Amino acid sequence: MKNFITYFCLLFVLSISCIVNAQIASSEKQYLLDFHKSTNGDHWQNKWDVKTDPSTWFGVEVEDGHVTALKLYRNNLTGSIPAGISNLSHLKTLNLAFNILEGNLPKDIFKLEKLSVMRLEMNKLTGKMPQDYSKMTQLEELSIFNNLLQGEIPGGIGEMSNLKSLNLSSNYLEGSLPTSIEKLGKLERLELFGNKLAGSIEVDLGRLVNLKELILSYNKFEGDLPSGLATLSNLEFVQLQGNDFRSLNSLLRMQSSKLAVFDSDDEFLNMKFGATEVNKIRVVDTKYEDVKRN
Template sequence: MKSILKYSFILLFIASGCMVNAQIPKSEKQYLIEFFKGTIGEQWQNTWNLKADPSSWYGVEINDGHVVGLKLYRNNLSGKIPSGIAVLKNLKSLNLSFNTLAGNLPKDIFELGTLKSLRLEMNKLSGALPQDYSKMKNLEDLSLFNNLFQGAIPSGIGELENLKALNLSSNYLEGRLPKSIEKLANLERLELFGNKLTGPIEVDLGKLINLRELILSYNEFEGDLPSSMATLSNLEFVQLQGNDFRSLNSLLRMQSQNLTIFDCDDEFLNMKFGNHEAIKPCLVDTKLEDVKRN
């Protein structure tokens, strides 16, 4: 009988510990409630019962008593993202893609130093991108494509030293590609399709030694393509068409043996490098990769 009571006590102790572990600080819970209200949570596809514990709320991931994930993609969110999100100081993944969120981004999103993945693509977000990214040393994935962002690409993006994927395609960004991009030594995917970017590319692309996908198509780039691009041996997917490049001759010395898709405005180079049976739209990651990439 004593052993049964002892075993029951242990189970009760473990269960109590789990309940404590699931609870989150009041400040984090309050922000989630404000987020719910600001994005018209009553109309979400998978809504929250605000009277229930946050650990039961759809898309909320909790670990060690803190919110570490907020994943509400394809959930019929609208309205605006409320400011104050920096209170979720343990957040590692924020995925609000494929909704109809509007308005400017709260600046304090970019104060989340633990964030590894920020995916806000396929919304109606607008305004200029923030200038300061110095606190986001852990960010690996920044995906903002298919929104209404305007202005220049901030040079501060070069501070994202661990960034592997940068997708700003299908916005209204203009001006030159900031030279600071060349500092992103871990970058594997650079996608800028369908903006209003102009001028010569003065970025030393050869420094992006891990680059696998380079998508610059349908902008207003001009001048000669940087010759260092030819040294990128890991390139698999390249699209350059729809620009005003004066010369692409440097690509004749392309060293990559991994190219599967290549498209530019030079038919000779297309025949030399392209795999036209496999050509697909430039927004390569508009297909849902949420399970794989989160």
């Protein structure tokens, strides 16, 4: 009998603990409800039953009483991302890619200090990128390609010290490449295809020692390509075509033995590094692949 009572008490305590752990702060739940309303949740592909616990909602992950992930990839979200997302202060992954979201990025979206992945690609987001990224020291992936963003790439982007992948391709970004990018020492992928970026590249690309993919094609860059690019030994994928570079001669000393794809407007270099017609269309194939990640 004593053992039975002990077992029952233990079971009761565990049940209460599970219920408590499933609950989230009222401010976090309220933001999720605001988000649901602002993005027309009644028309989502995978809908939420807002009368149930948020931990049961599609794409919401909860740990220790806090929302740690919001994964609503290709879920027919429309409307806009509402302000107040910083209430999800424990968020690590935000994946809203392949939806029909419009409007500006909320100003507080780059105050999520624990965020490691932000994927907003293939939407219709507009406006300018924010200036301050000082809170984003944990971010490793920032993907906002194929939206309608305008203005310059902010210099503050170099504050994201753990960033490994930056993809801003297929927007309407203009101006020069900020020199602060050279501070992103962990960067492996830099993809800026199809914007209006212009001028000489003053970034010391040689400092991006972990860079594997560099896609600058179809912008308005000019002048000489920085010589430091030739020293990057981990490069695998390079696309430079569709710009107004005066000279690519610095690449004659390219040191990477891992280079698989190289495209430029210099046919000699294309031949030297083995570019093919198949390689020339790869930028389209890879930038819009429908692969569900994170």
